[in-house]
Amino acid sequence: MDSPNPAALPAPQKLTFSYVRRPGLLKITLINLVFNLLTFSIYRFWGKTNVRRHIWSCVHINGEPLEYTGTGMELFKGFLFVFGLIILPFILLSAFLQAAYGQQSPAAGAVSGLFFLFVYVMFGYAIYKARRYQLTRTLWRGIRGDLVGSAMTYSLVYFGSMLAKGASLGWATPVMNTVLHEQITNEMRFGDAAFKFKGRAGPLYPTYALCWVLSFLALIGAAVGISVAIYWMQQNFPDLGSKHVSGHTILVIAMLLLLFIGYMLIIPALWAIYSAKQMRVFADYTRFDGAQFRLKATAGSIIWMTVANLLILIFTLGIGWPFIQQRVYRYVIDRLSLEGAIDLERIAQSARAIPRRGEGLADAFDVSAW
Amino acid sequence: MAGEGIYFDGRSAKARIVSVIEDGLMLSFQGEDTPQQRWSIKGLHPIDPPSPGQPYRLSHEDYPSQRLVIRDGELVARLVARSPHLKGGYSLRDIGHLLGWTVGGLAACAGLAYVALTLLPQPLAAMMPAGWRERTGLQMETAMAGSSKRCATPEGEHAIGTLLANLAEGTPDMPPVSVHVYDIPVLNAFAVNGGRIIVTSKLIAQADAPEELAGVLAHEIGHVAHHHPEAQSLRLAGMEILSSVISGSNGGSFASNVALLATVLRHSRAAESEADAYAEDMLTHASIDTQGMKRFFEKVLKLEGGSKPEANSTLAEIGNIFATHPGTEERIKQIKPLPPGVTPKPAMPDSEWRALKKICA
Numbered sequence: 001m002d003s004p005n006p007a008a009l010p011a012p013q014k015l016t017f018s019y020v021r022r023p024g025l026l027k028i029t030l031i032n033l034v035f036n037l038l039t040f041s042i043y044r045f046w047g048k049t050n051v052r053r054h055i056w057s058c059v060h061i062n063g064e065p066l067e068y069t070g071t072g073m074e075l076f077k078g079f080l081f082v083f084g085l086i087i088l089p090f091i092l093l094s095a096f097l098q099a100a101y102g103q104q105s106p107a108a109g110a111v112s113g114l115f116f117l118f119v120y121v122m123f124g125y126a127i128y129k130a131r132r133y134q135l136t137r138t139l140w141r142g143i144r145g146d147l148v149g150s151a152m153t154y155s156l157v158y159f160g161s162m163l164a165k166g167a168s169l170g171w172a173t174p175v176m177n178t179v180l181h182e183q184i185t186n187e188m189r190f191g192d193a194a195f196k197f198k199g200r201a202g203p204l205y206p207t208y209a210l211c212w213v214l215s216f217l218a219l220i221g222a223a224v225g226i227s228v229a230i231y232w233m234q235q236n237f238p239d240l241g242s243k244h245v246s247g248h249t250i251l252v253i254a255m256l257l258l259l260f261i262g263y264m265l266i267i268p269a270l271w272a273i274y275s276a277k278q279m280r281v282f283a284d285y286t287r288f289d290g291a292q293f294r295l296k297a298t299a300g301s302i303i304w305m306t307v308a309n310l311l312i313l314i315f316t317l318g319i320g321w322p323f324i325q326q327r328v329y330r331y332v333i334d335r336l337s338l339e340g341a342i343d344l345e346r347i348a349q350s351a352r353a354i355p356r357r358g359e360g361l362a363d364a365f366d367v368s369a370w
Numbered sequence: 371m372a373g374e375g376i377y378f379d380g381r382s383a384k385a386r387i388v389s390v391i392e393d394g395l396m397l398s399f400q401g402e403d404t405p406q407q408r409w410s411i412k413g414l415h416p417i418d419p420p421s422p423g424q425p426y427r428l429s430h431e432d433y434p435s436q437r438l439v440i441r442d443g444e445l446v447a448r449l450v451a452r453s454p455h456l457k458g459g460y461s462l463r464d465i466g467h468l469l470g471w472t473v474g475g476l477a478a479c480a481g482l483a484y485v486a487l488t489l490l491p492q493p494l495a496a497m498m499p500a501g502w503r504e505r506t507g508l509q510m511e512t513a514m515a516g517s518s519k520r521c522a523t524p525e526g527e528h529a530i531g532t533l534l535a536n537l538a539e540g541t542p543d544m545p546p547v548s549v550h551v552y553d554i555p556v557l558n559a560f561a562v563n564g565g566r567i568i569v570t571s572k573l574i575a576q577a578d579a580p581e582e583l584a585g586v587l588a589h590e591i592g593h594v595a596h597h598h599p600e601a602q603s604l605r606l607a608g609m610e611i612l613s614s615v616i617s618g619s620n621g622g623s624f625a626s627n628v629a630l631l632a633t634v635l636r637h638s639r640a641a642e643s644e645a646d647a648y649a650e651d652m653l654t655h656a657s658i659d660t661q662g663m664k665r666f667f668e669k670v671l672k673l674e675g676g677s678k679p680e681a682n683s684t685l686a687e688i689g690n691i692f693a694t695h696p697g698t699e700e701r702i703k704q705i706k707p708l709p710p711g712v713t714p715k716p717a718m719p720d721s722e723w724r725a726l727k728k729i730c731a
Binding site for chain 1: 378379380381382383384385417418419421423424425427435436437439459460465468472475476479499501502505506607610611
């Protein structure tokens with residue numbers, strides 16, 4: 001602990017990222033579990049805050065950790081705000097319509113429809129606001145981050161991107177993701193220093209096309225496989241429809257199930273190739289104060305991380321969520337680098353006001369930004 | 371004690387090397403480009419508990435945006451030893467606070483639940499406009515009947531009309547009701563919103579005399595007169611609102627609620643007793659033998675053995691008209707015979723009773 005202080009090196013300096021684990025996450029996890037149960041999950045705002053504080057403090061840039069300054073109360077207020085202003089009126093209106101006109105009434109249906117449209121239109125808003133909240137609550141060397149753009153604009157672009165992705169059978173994804181990432185990154189600040197994102201979606205397309213075609217083939221393969229299996233079953237075991245179940249039937253059903261599970265595993269694994277490519281390319285497109293980001297993401301490591309996370313999720317019945325979050329942050333931090341030196345002494349605190357409460361919509365919509 | 375630290379002033383990202391001195395009351399530090407600062411020990415707040423390999427970071431309640439970072443392990447150890455609040459992390463007091471808030475919150479929730487589920491539904495049900503009762507009642511009947519066939523013959527309908535007219539004799543303020551028979555192989559009768567009473571074919575088949583059916587109907591009319599079904603549906607709405615408040619989401623589907631209403635909310639014992647009392651009065655005023663009702667209830671209790679019938683429709687899951695409630699036998703015992711001097715009249719003519727028995731044929 002008496003080593004020379006890296007933070008005190010003269011500027012400009014090169015920045016290095018590292019994830020330095022420290023004990024305490026298990027304790028936080030257990031306390032969260034107990035109090036979430038006791039409070040019917042209202043404690044989640046405080047629990048989430050404690051997890052973030054822990055993880056942030058393990059992310060070191062040049063030996064100086066990030067600091068999360070958000071509080072559970074801010075998240076709780078954000079929740080109350082959105083709940084009281086949007087969710088509760090909707091629930092009361094629905095309950096009223098249900099009592100007055102019955103459950104199948106067109107009025108109740110229309111209100112539900114409007115609510116779902118609202119959720120879709122505001123999804124990007126929720127993401128943007130949540131990210132802004134987190135950035136303004138992230139401190140490094142006493143300086144906080146921010147997002148300086150309009151959440152509503154981002155939300156409209158986001159909504160448009162969902163429509164475009166759907167309408168193009170997915171082919172608009174690289175373009176739309178680039179547009180969205182460009183907008184949010186260019187509006188990101190650390191103090192008064194800006195992040196810059198510049199680049200085209202073109203380089204993403206070969207990988208996207210590969211993944212798209214491969215998953216299309218996998219879909220056809222699965223469909224053919226299942227059809228053949230069903231046909232074969234009908235030919236050889238006409239007793240299938242009856243209540244009598246033979247050993248063969250069980251065998252065939254097990255095979256079908258395996259085929260289905262295999263398909264469900266192959267598709268995300270295929271798309272990990274694209275995710276890795278997009279992460280690398282987006283990092284290459286991103287600069288901070290003239291320095292260039294690099295992210296060494298690979299499909300294999302993403303698949304491995306995802307599988308391990310899934311296993312943790314399953315075997316801890318979801319309780320291990322903080323550890324999964326930690327693994328995701330570690331994945332990025334361990335592979336992230338910044339090429340070029342930055343004159344840190346020049347960076348000053350932003351004078352912009354920071355939001356007083358956070359993530360109400362994101363909580364309501366169950367968005368996990370980042 | 372003294373040592374070296376790094377100071378961030380919260381205005382720029384510049385790291386300022388300072389020398390730190392602690393005298394028990396104050397932590398003071400200064401450096402080349404930092405004039406002397408004095409922070410009271412009491413107001414210091416550790417960002418994280420001290421941990422090996424991690425810089426120890428302090429803020430102060432009077433200067434919340436400033437940070438003092440100490441990497442000198444010995445200095446940190448001495449600081450923490452002298453002022454235990456600098457250890458950070460959870461303390462027993464924090465956990466006590468948390469528990470206090472939790473208990474308070476739970477009490478508030480329980481109070482809210484009491485208001486929404488016990489205090490409000492009954493008075494609100496009495497105020498529900500007729501149009502609402504009608505519309506929701508129709509939907510509930512449709513949902514509960516499911517795909518079962520409705521049994522209706524002109525003679526059978528007429529017989530039901532006669533029975534209702536006879537029951538209404540002596541109870542001029544009887545609420546308007548409609549009685550529909552459905553071909554459901556489960557013994558049950560149920561009142562839903564808007565005075566709609568659903569009777570199963572099995573119940574009709576099991577009744578040996580019109581007075582037995584008269585008793586069941588009088589009981590259900592009792593529920594209608596006391597607005598019990600409406601109160602139940604309001605209670606359900608209250609439960610949904612509460613569950614959304616607690617989960618913080620929009621409770622999800624309002625679609626499968628009839629099933630929920632049926633399974634979760636049976637009439638309370640008090641409601642059943644009210645319906646019983648109403649039925650007894652009604653039968654007495656109409657000079658219909660109350661022992662028919664008593665006989666039938668006893669028969670059902672024996673038949674079902676107090677157990678739940680095999681569930682094959684929503685109606686079956688509601689539980690029997692009474693058999694699923696504890697204290698049922700008590701209730702049956704309380705059904706008094708007609709007062710002396712009142713001569714029982716038949717609930718309906720034999721010919722009509724025979725027509726009614728064939729309504730599902």
